[in-house]
Amino acid sequence: MCDDPGMLSERIAAVDWAAIPTPVLRAPAWATERYPLGWQLPDPVAPLQALAAARTQVQVADAVSRLENTRVLHGHMAAVFPAAVAAAPFLLEIAEQPDAFPMARHSALGLLGEFLALAPFRGFNRIEGTPLCCAVADLIRTRQTFLRSLGQPGRELLQEAGEHWRFEVAETLVDGDQVLAFGGLTGALPRDTARAEDQRSRTVCAVTVEYPPVEDSGDACLRLESPTEVTVGTVLRPAECGEREH
Structure with a gap:
């Protein structure tokens, strides 16, 4: 757990997100001239930092909306990418902040649930041989005590992680x-x-x-x-x- 939001923000920015393998998406027909080599997804630094600092429902919704269009996951395509494994510990820390805004905590847990449920792209479905969903489940299990303390939302996430035995x-x-x-x-x-x-x-x-x-x-x-x-x-x-x- 990180009690200092500033330190959490710095550690999010310190990750070399560009070094994590990520598929290049095919640009839609209307954008092929602008993106002839495909669409490179943006890094998740700003949305993760925004979610960590969010203190209103509007701020949370904006952060989650932006995060769902990054190297971590793509909400419209219902796809998750290898960077989700690097993002998962930060989402757990956001949820565990003592003064976490309730909706930010709820959204962080929801995103972790999406990491477990969404499908990755072929060739981008593993980290060091481990399926992405299983790697995320392993990280979730390291916070069992905290997640159980949250009651039903935490227990449900642990149950979902349990399916990735x-x-x-x-x-x-x-x-x-x-x-x-x-x-x-x-x-x-x-x-x-x-x-x-x-x-x-x-x-x-x-x-x-x-x-x-x-x-x-x-x-x-x-x-x-x-x-x-x-x-x-x-x-x-x-x-x-x-x-x-x-």
Whole structure:
């Protein structure tokens, strides 16, 4: 959490947003002469700073409207871009400011929910191998205590993040033509069979929960129902997250 809005604003500006891969959008027919190489989306610095400083509903609405047309996301196209992962911690800090304007906090949480739900462009759907939505979910989970303190809005965001689960293999045991994987689970697997992606190899297999997580430890056992090779340290995530794209 950052108690000094000035420091938060400086850190937003310090990010090299231009270095984060972002698709160049095709310009509409009426603008092709002006943008012959396509449309470069603007950086999100000013809108993020404006949201952090907003103290009226008009200021919040203006900041969110501008942010939804940047390298972070495009509201009209319902698309999210890799810079969302860099923006997510700032939105969490905006929500966590002690004197946050209620609508600014609500909007910050709403934008994080959009990051989880919107589809990225092909070729721009991962950060260091992790699907964008899962990378954002990991960041959201680092603020669990604060988000729970907000009541229903925070719990709903955590529930949405829980759908983007992560399982890290700590030990394996071959059981016939299947594999039992013991490790740590964050988030919530579906009750029925789920499709999981090995984040390293990007192979997909079917998994079921053999033993659910023990209390709050996250220790669990998954049964990998289709032949696949997993080793200690393998990270499994929802296959659907890696496949989501425009």
